[in-house]
Amino acid sequence: MRLTFIKAFLLAAAASTMIAGCATNRTFGGGVDDVAADLNLRARLFDDELYDYSDVDLTVYEGRVLLTGTMRTREGKRHLEELALRSANVEEVMNEIFIGPKTTFNQGTSDALIDEKLGFALLADNGVYRANYQIAVSGGIVYILGVSQGPAELTRVTDHARNIRGVRKVISHVLYVGDPRRQTRATAH
Numbered sequence: 343m344r345l346t347f348i349k350a351f352l353l354a355a356a357a358s359t360m361i362a363g364c365a366t367n368r369t370f371g372g373g374v375d376d377v378a379a380d381l382n383l384r385a386r387l388f389d390d391e392l393y394d395y396s397d398v399d400l401t402v403y404e405g406r407v408l409l410t411g412t413m414r415t416r417e418g419k420r421h422l423e424e425l426a427l428r429s430a431n432v433e434e435v436m437n438e439i440f441i442g443p444k445t446t447f448n449q450g451t452s453d454a455l456i457d458e459k460l461g462f463a464l465l466a467d468n469g470v471y472r473a474n475y476q477i478a479v480s481g482g483i484v485y486i487l488g489v490s491q492g493p494a495e496l497t498r499v500t501d502h503a504r505n506i507r508g509v510r511k512v513i514s515h516v517l518y519v520g521d522p523r524r525q526t527r528a529t530a531h
């Protein structure tokens with residue numbers, strides 16, 4: 343039953359990636375690899391009982407994993423990063439995990455609102471390819487992962503984030519279309 347669900351989820355994700363492919367820089371195969379990497383890592387965290395991962399968010403784009411949220415200990419944070427690095431289809435890990443208590447309900451609500459507002463702003467902006475960006479918000483900090491057409495587009499994205507009430511900081515893990523790290527990955531598949 344679980345395997346059937348995972349196959350159906352992968353198929354749906356692959357189909358949505360293919361439909362959006364003409365407006366994005368991500369390849370169909372890259373999108374499928376990202377879904378597989380996300381599912382693989384989530385399964386590893388679910389099976390791992392060493393630490394509490396309930397306040398951790400995973401964001402995957404082109405084999406790059408962004409870890410956000412909180413862990414109670416440095417050892418847990420390191421262990422989480424190691425699990426991510428050893429996961430299939432993961433080539434790089436950006437570990438933005440904070441050490442501390444779990445996110446409060448109010449902060450989580452505020453973060454979700456920031457995420458929604460930024461997503462809407464990017465969709466409404468004709469100068470931004472929204473599908474090329476993944477957003478994570480934790481503790482009022484906006485993390486952006488993805489691929490930008492260039493500096494002007496990335497500036498538009500970060501400006502939208504900075505102009506949202508409650509945003510304390512914006513951290514970009516965005517690559518440009520011509521970044522050699524992307525081309526290396528594209529030739530590897």
